[in-house]
Amino acid sequence: MITATPTAGRRETAGAPRRRRLGAKRRIGSVLAGIAAIVVFAASVFPVYWMVNTSFQPNGQVRGSELHFWPDNGTVDNYVNVIFHSARAPFLPALGNSLMVTLLTVVVSLVFAFFAALAVTRFRFRSRAAFVVTILIVQMVPAEALIISIFRVIDGWQLLNTVLGLSAVYIATVLPFTIWTLRGFVNGVPVELEEAAMIDGLSRAGAFWRITFPLLAPGLVATGIFGFIQAWNEFMYALVLNPRPEAMTLPVWLRTFLDPNGGINWAELMAGSTLVAIPVVIFFLIVQTRMTSGLVAGAVKG
CATH class of the missing domain: 1.10.287 (Helix Hairpins)
Incomplete structure (x- = not known):
């Protein structure tokens, strides 16, 4: 025992x-x-x-000294005035301009950045390191330093107050960031996965689209989110290049609520800010589920 x-x-x-x-x-x-x-x-x-x-509060209540943590006298008049008041800059054209510029910027920048990131990570060529360093340097240049030259270029192309002109500028400013971000995602996928698929009989293109691309889909979605937010919230270029009421985007449209004499209707300004934020929230909620599902699908296929 x-x-x-x-x-x-x-x-x-x-x-x-x-x-x-x-x-x-x-x-x-x-x-x-x-x-x-x-x-x-x-x-x-x-x-x-x-x-x-x-x-949702009346402007008189907002400008009062008493804090209201809940809209006691809730009203939707602020939203009605923001959207339909004839004295204001039109909301719906500004919304349409922002949507067109942002979607065009995200789609085109993702396509170009995707192929550029593949070239940098999967192929060896001259000036490869210089190209990567140039991307970093371009991101360090402040936008204020380029505004005059960009204005002269867009004006020379007769693209002021147009969706195409503003989209071209946004693509040029967002592209370095998207290339650098996607480069990290592409570099994180082992090239041995493609080589193993090619040994099993797939072509290089087939191995990439069937094995590697599903693993990169979450990176594309994540990069698209940041590109969407950058293009949607950009103010300075839109103010300089598209100042007309029929061509302005939503950040510039919000500026019309600022009265030089100090009589700002804060309730309507907050209503306009809420309307500007809603599309970003909806876009994020849509792509968030796709980013997660793409990650799981890529892991299974890999």
Whole structure:
């Protein structure tokens, strides 16, 4: 018969309080991490909530000294005035211009950036390192330093106050970022996957589209999200190149709510800001599920 030695018993007895202390520390750490997450979430969401809350309040109530954390006298008149008031710059044309410019920018920049990222990561050619460094340098140049030259170029092409002219500028500004981002995604997919598929009988193009591309689809979606946000929220180029009311985008349209005399209708301004933010939220909710499903599908096929 085997009996436990007194030494082993003392070790087990001494180890139990240590495990309890470690468990208590882990629980305290989990609680503190949860509190920190709640604080960060509240700090991120509260400005958005305050914008939406203000958009449903009368302007007199907004300009008062009393804070209203809930739209007590809720009204949709602010949204009606923002969209249909004849004295304001038209909302629907600005929405259409923003959608066309942003979608054109995202699609064209993703196509060019995708092939450029493939060329940089999958092929060896002269000036490859110089090309990568040039992409970084271009992103470091401030937009204000290029505005005059870009205006002269677009004016020379007779593309001022046009969707095509503004889209061309956005594509040129977004393209370096998309190339650099997609380069990281493409570089993260092992080339051995394509080689194994080619050994099994697929062509190089077939191996890429059937094996590698599903793994890159989440990267394309993620990069498209950042490109969409950059093009949708851009203000300076749109203000300089498309200042006419029929050609302005939504960020420039929001500027029309600022009265030089100081009489700003904050309730309507918040209503307009909410309308500008809605398409971005809808776009993100749509592509978020596709990004996750693309990641799972690519992992299964790989």
